[in-house]
Amino acid sequence: xxxxSQHPSRVICKSGTSVKIECRSLDFQAxxxxxxxxxxxxxxxxxxxxxxxxxxxxxxxxxxDKFLINHxxxxxxxxxxxxxxxxxxxxxxxxxxGGGRGQGYTGELFFGEGSRLTVL
Amino acid sequence: GEDVEQSLFxxxxxxxxxxxxxxxxxxxxxxxxxxxQEPGAGLQLLTYIFSNMDMKQDxxxxxxxxxxxxxLSLRIADTQxxxxxxxxxxxxxxxxxxxxxxxxxxxxxx
Numbered sequence: 001x002x003x004x005s006q007h008p009s010r011v012i013c014k015s016g017t018s019v020k021i022e023c024r025s026l027d028f029q030a031x032x033x034x035x036x037x038x039x040x041x042x043x044x045x046x047x048x049x050x051x052x053x054x055x056x057x058x059x060x061x062x063x064x065d066k067f068l069i070n071h072x073x074x075x076x077x078x079x080x081x082x083x084x085x086x087x088x089x090x091x092x093x094x095x096x097x098g099g100g101r102g103q104g105y106t107g108e109l110f111f112g113e114g115s116r117l118t119v120l
Numbered sequence: 121g122e123d124v125e126q127s128l129f130x131x132x133x134x135x136x137x138x139x140x141x142x143x144x145x146x147x148x149x150x151x152x153x154x155x156x157q158e159p160g161a162g163l164q165l166l167t168y169i170f171s172n173m174d175m176k177q178d179x180x181x182x183x184x185x186x187x188x189x190x191x192l193s194l195r196i197a198d199t200q201x202x203x204x205x206x207x208x209x210x211x212x213x214x215x216x217x218x219x220x221x222x223x224x225x226x227x228x229x230x
Contacts, residue, residue, distance in 0.1 A: 006162070034218070043124075043208065043222040044163075093162050095218075109218055111155075111163040 003027055004096050006112030013084055014120055020080045021115045023094030029074035030096035034109070035067070038091040050077040084119040091116050124211055126221035133229050138196040140224045142209035145190060149211040152185060154194045157206045157223070166194070166207075196226075204228045 003026040013019050023033055031052045036044040048069050049057040056069035066088075068080040077096075081088050093114045123145045132138045144152070150171050155163040169176045169183045169192075176183045182195040192209055206223040213219060 004162075043220045046217065046219070049217070095163075109153075109165070111165075113162040114160070116160070 004030075004094065004110045004112045006092075006094055006115050008115060009113055010116045010118075012118045012120065015085055016083055018080055018082045019084055019117060020078055021092055021094075021117075023077045023079070023096070023112050025075045025096045025110070028096075030077075031074060033071060033077040033094055033096045035069060035077075035079050036093045036095065038093060038114075044093060047079075081117065084117070086119045089117055089119045124209060124219050124221040126207075126209060126224045128222065129225050129227070131227045131229065132199050134199060134201055136199055138194075138199045138203070138226055138228075140194045140196075140207050140209075140226065142192040142194075142221050143190055144192065144209070144211045144219075144221075146211055146213060146219075147187075147190065149213065151212045152183075152192050153210040153212070153218070154181075154183065154192075155208045155210060155220075157208065159205075163208065199226075199228050201228045201230055 005024045005026055007022045011019055033050040035047045037047050038044045046059050047062045050069045050071040052071045052074050058064045071077040091114050094112045095109045097109055126142045151168050153168040154166045156166050157163050167178050167181050167183055169185050180197045184193045196203055204227055206225050208220045208223045210218045210220045
């Protein structure tokens with residue numbers, strides 16, 4: 001099946017630094033990728049929709065200058081948490097919607113393994 | 121986003137059936153999904169159902185959809201300890217956005 005890979009899986013950084021998380025679709029092209037944030041014991045919150053070759057669409061309440069998203073190719077989207085603070089510590093998960101036969105019809109989403117960010 | 125609600129916890133004994141329930145509000149949802157999340161991991165798609173279906177069976181998994189009541193359930197037959205995880209239901213809005221429930225933590229006791 002389709003595979004989405006995230007890197008790094010865990011990152012610890014100091015307050016005020018920026019952290020980049022990569023999301024790659026390994027065996028299919030993803031024109032659209034999604035970034036979610038998950039707080040402990042809570043559901044996933046959609047942060048933004050990443051569109052290849054154009055600007056990301058952010059959900060209400062998500063700071064676009066804080067969470068920079070770049071979708072430069074059909075297989076890679078990056079999320080950069082700028083000037084990270086302890087309250088940004090969370091589990092970030094990306095997903096990609098396959099557009100190929102057997103994938104696009106259901107709108108099936110494939111998820112990465114997640115990246116746990118800890119800001120000290 | 122849309123409201124998708126689930127109970128937070130479910131505890132069953134190994135070998136019993138588990139039923140996880142979900143309610144949603146968007147009557148225009150076309151697909152509804154069940155995802156499984158193991159500790160520290162991402163989400164794994166278990167199964168999905170198209171909105172014009174009432175039931176879908178896939179090995180030990182049975183999905184029931186009551187569109188009138190906007191109620192979705194996931195039944196796991198012969199539940200095993202390896203089934204312990206958090207289960208999320210999700211609905212698709214349009215063709216691009218998924219909205220997830222809060223997740224039900226399933227604990228399977230040996």
